[in-house]
Amino acid sequence: MREFTLDLPAPAKWGEGLVSVPEGEPLEIDARLESVHEGILVSVTAATRYVGVCGRCLTDIEQPVEVEFQELFAYPGKEAEDFEVRDDHVDLEIPVRDAIVLSLPFQPVCQPDCPGLDPATGERLTGSPEERLQESVDPRWAALRQYTTDSDA
Template identity: 55%
Template sequence: MPAAISPYRVSARDLMHRPGEMRERSLEFAAPEQLGVGAAYVAEGSPLTIALRLEGLHDGILVTGEVDATLSGECVRCLDPVSRPLEVEFQELFAYSPEDAVDYTVHDDHVDCEPVVRDAVVLALPFQPVCRDDCPGLDPETGEKLADHAEQRPREVMDPRWAALEGFRAAETDTD
């Protein structure tokens, strides 16, 4: 059974060894696998749109692109689901010969953008996603969402090591 052709693979045949030539391509497909792990990721099967500009150079193909995807995950404060658009830009040189290559090469007149897109998307994912910037999170004692109970104030928890000093505070208020 032949290996499946990667949806990230783009033909560069018409740009090979033609410095100054430029082509634009657009790729749209469902993510073949999840990008990223942890609190934020791009889910497997979610739509990816990749706008590419391929430029022929003397030593390779310069690929510049923008990835549009949907970030999924869980708010690290209140554990609600998080879903929002993610836009990431990247630029990478695919060298013609492996000797000139820093990281990527042109293979069989094609460039495979998968590792470049994966790296760009994963590095752009937030380490600690929140549902909104002012999310108050969960009550540490009850575990209830503080946003659902706006009138409820967090209780002050006294460190038992300072409890002996509480008597001084009471004595001060009595003398006033």
């Protein structure tokens, strides 16, 4: 068994949605490699940060991301494997990238209760609910405002 701690820059931009890990962003990788009968079992904890925009209000955000995974790098043999040991080395770039990209949020938000944007003005809705503008009523439904369930009829 061997343990390694690596501090490396991200080799390329990882992710294509609203958030991504930019190229050159520092990656902290703690890896533990264990010899097993089939190959080398790699246990990894990788940490970095992603940047992008909030999916509701479009403000800039940056958040840390940390992933843990295990992968078996098999010795070369007759069967085709996803990951193989090559010249007594394992290449962690693809599994680290895959784990980090899959952990990025699909709809990132700047805060859990982000109110988003006002659909009429496009301004960011902030503050207390009393400060928010009243919803505009569709004119086709305006006549129903006169109807109440408390009437005696």
